[in-house]
Amino acid sequence: AQSVSQHNHHVILSEAASLELGCNYSYGGTVNLFWYVQYPGQHLQLLLKYFSGDPLVKGIKGFEAEFIKSKFSFNLRKPSVQWSDTAEYFCAVIPRGNTPLVFGKGTRLSVIA
Amino acid sequence: DTGVSQDPRHKITKRGQNVTFRCDPISEHNRLYWYRQTLGQGPEFLTYFQNEAQLEKSRLLSDRFSAERPKGSFSTLEIQRTEQGDSAMYLCASSRTGGMTEAFFGQGTRLTVV
Numbered sequence: 001a002q003s004v005s006q007h008n009h010h011v012i013l014s015e016a017a018s019l020e021l022g023c024n025y026s027y028g029g030t031v032n033l034f035w036y037v038q039y040p041g042q043h044l045q046l047l048l049k050y051f052s053g054d055p056l057v058k059g060i061k062g063f064e065a066e067f068i069k070s071k072f073s074f075n076l077r078k079p080s081v082q083w084s085d086t087a088e089y090f091c092a093v094i095p096r097g098n099t100p101l102v103f104g105k106g107t108r109l110s111v112i113a
Numbered sequence: 114d115t116g117v118s119q120d121p122r123h124k125i126t127k128r129g130q131n132v133t134f135r136c137d138p139i140s141e142h143n144r145l146y147w148y149r150q151t152l153g154q155g156p157e158f159l160t161y162f163q164n165e166a167q168l169e170k171s172r173l174l175s176d177r178f179s180a181e182r183p184k185g186s187f188s189t190l191e192i193q194r195t196e197q198g199d200s201a202m203y204l205c206a207s208s209r210t211g212g213m214t215e216a217f218f219g220q221g222t223r224l225t226v227v
Contacts, residue, residue, distance in 0.1 A: 004155075034215065043117075044156070044204070044218040090155050100146055100169065101206075101216055103155030 004093050006104035013081050013111050021076040021107050023091030032094040033074040034101065035065055039087045047089070050074065061085070086111045115139060117219035119205050125225045126195055133191045134222045138207030145188050146216060147180055148204040149173065156204055162188060163210060195226045 007022035025031060035047040048059025055067040065076045074091060091104040118137045126132050138145045143164050148156035159178070160170045164185035174180075177195075182188040192199055202223050206216040 006155075009153075036218075043220045044206075046215050046217075049215055092155075100158045100161050101156075102158065103148075105153065105155045
């Protein structure tokens, strides 16, 4: 079945460590790609999005993601995490046209001091 | 606040009862989506509207579930004869029409069926 896969269920990092969260999707053709974040007790918020153009996209709070079409991947990165980055991160795809978002299962990030 | 709002935030109901949730989207958004999220899972699509028209329903949306958006503004999601398996967070989101647009999410309604 077509899907969005996030490789890590739970990641634990120390402050200042670098972060990379994997996301792969199985849809062909043109896709729109997103990373959403859910801080504890808060609603889902958009971190960054890719529609076209430069495959390296920058989002809020120092996050970036790289679209690699040949690998069907859209990995999220941050050079140096902070305790406040503790949250759940969701990769999401619009598979075609105007269809609704399809989400991965999420990765819980815990940043320890 | 001009974000997506959902009511109630929490609902506890007995098995077999009917429940209804409301979502008020961002006012200029003509698309409205319902998702369900359970522990350890990402949001799963249920249904969506463009204005008042319901354009797509997921196979997850059993006959006990019905959603409406009568005037193209707020939407309601009703679950009839609730079951324990319906316990979840129900999320509403809205967006403008068009592929190159993001969806904005509400805080969700947490349903617990006892």
